[in-house]
Amino acid sequence: MKIRDIHVRKFRNHTQTDAVFSEGVNALLGQNGEGKTNLLEAISYLCLTKSFFGSTDGVVLQVGENRFEVSGELEGDTGIRYHVAVAYEHAEKTKEFFINRTRVEKFSDVVGQFPVVVLSPESGAITTGGPADRRRFLDFVISQSSKVYLEDLLEYRRVLRQRNKVLFDSKVSRTDATDLLEPWNEELVDRGTRIVHRRHAFLEELQPLVTESYASIAGGTERPMMTYEPSVDGKESTSEEAIKQGFLSELKRKAGEEKRFGITLVGPHRDEVTLEINNLGVRSHASQGQHKTLLIALKVAEFLYLQNKRNEKPILLLDDIFTELDAHRAKRLLALTNSVGQSFISTTSDSVFPTEFNWANANKRFVVHRGTVEHEGARVLAN
Ligand SMILES: Nc1ncnc2c1ncn2[C@@H]1O[C@H](COP(=O)(O)OP(=O)(O)OP(=O)(O)O)[C@@H](O)[C@H]1O
Ligand SMILES: [Mg+2]
Incomplete structure (x- = not known):
């Protein structure tokens, strides 16, 4: 499964974010509090109808707004494409989910259709928690x-x-x-x-x-x-x-x-x-x-x-996880990420990527800044 592009409106600090992703590694680079995790959370809405952190719709809605929307095009491993959209209206407290512009009656029908695996600091609770x-x-x-x-x-x-x-x-x-x-x-x-x-x-x-x-x-x-x-x-x-x-x-x-x-x-x-x-x-x-x-x-x-x-290969969402790992584990995880399919890696420091990392072809870097997302082109990287 891959996400080809995403359009986020009034979701957390993303007022209007549009991005076209690569099929391999998508690095989301930015300082603390810029909106990296929020973008991953928007992806979670597309794939699972909800936040993987368990945040409610009212909480992820941009403060002071009444409606958020996340939409995008997903592509299965066999090449089938799906236009997926989710919209939430706060006044009526209604959430609607659409696949190929058809409204989905039961959200439980969506879960699993676009599989995702999430690794974030919260995941640590699996081994350390109750x-x-x-x-x-x-x-x-x-x-x-x-x-x-x-x-x-x-x-x-x-x-x-x-x-x-x-x-x-x-x-x-x-x-x-x-x-x-x-x-x-x-x-x-x-x-x-x-x-x-x-x-x-x-x-x-x-x-x-x-x-x-x-x-x-x-x-x-x-x-x-x-x-x-x-x-x-x-x-x-x-x-x-x-x-x-x-x-x-x-x-x-x-x-x-x-x-x-x-x-x-x-x-x-x-x-x-x-x-x-x-x-x-x-x-x-x-x-x-x-x-x-x-x-x-x-x-x-x-x-x-x-x-x-x-x-179907799940989409891999790695939120801020590399900074917690030592060099050996980070290298292993990155090698795996590189071989699995599409992944999204948020980080404050691009030193997690080795200098020889191939940013051409299947991998892309994005800079996340104050709720905006910009593809960092090859020309910028060369400097
Ligand atoms: N509902 C909301 N409406 C508007 N802004 C919000 C909302 N929820 C969170 N934010 C803002 O989003 C920002 C946090 O974004 P996010 O968690 O994505 O940061 P990040 O880039 O992942 O940072 P870090 O590297 O610290 O994890 C905060 O500045 C917060 O005020
Ligand atoms: Mg974060």
Whole structure:
């Protein structure tokens, strides 16, 4: 997948930005606060209908304005082109998404069609943060590879909110909610079971990709390991039926506790994925370098996984990440970036690119300054 061009209107500090991108590396150079991350976020709106940072539409809308628009032309690996546009109106709080000028009814249909992999300082939370950060990683990747998963996830969250409300209300009013919970339990278990089942399969497929990527960065002596620890499991089996039975019996076992706390204590919203390197917990034992290597390995694995599932090379968004890496890892990541497809690299210092880096042909440099983006031509570079 490639983005050929982008047109951004009244989005964060980009009042009117138009850019034609290259098929390879697109470097976004600029000082702090000029609008590099904002442009990546606009790309995220085109590909995923929303911000990868989780910012709301009202927040990314330029201050004092009522409507933002991001549009552009995307091209799939087989050469098919898509005109994509997203527009948000603040007064009505409406967002519309168009593919080839046809309005998309369900945003979940778009997610995954234009796959992206994001590596930003926030991504570090995958290895350093809590279980919710790792669940977010799983959900972000699996949602892009499976529409069914995303729909299950959205529905699960809705049911969870409702069920929590019932539990909370009954706790406050000191009434028995058993009957009221009944209709929500079934949906919770059905959707939740499918989510757990899918997460099992995903992690199984991801593990060899992570091992391989890690070895290619760090050499062969360290072995990373991901272990899925679902809140509900099927004991020895990962079949859907076994997970479902496990879910039901766990719900029964925790029923009293749930009523006491007024919250749902069982289900994939409480899953964990533990990360280890050579059998030692990453959060507790890994060095900073190991954290970074593992993070890059996870991202490379994510790229390969999505490419495989979607039959499409994801677009790679690297936000301000090179300055955090030592020379060896930076070189590895750049070499990878150069070979994968289209990428966007934001940085305050172009020293991350070796002097021999080829800025002709497939690679382009852009200067981002006060919400404007300008292609830095070969003539400028020669000086
Ligand atoms: N909704 C908004 N409306 C107008 N301006 C905004 C909005 N949101 C953020 N900005 C401005 O955008 C700028 C930040 O842009 P951005 O985060 O893209 O910077 P950056 O180039 O990535 O910088 P850094 O190198 O520090 O990461 C800030 O000056 C901020 O005031
Ligand atoms: Mg930034």
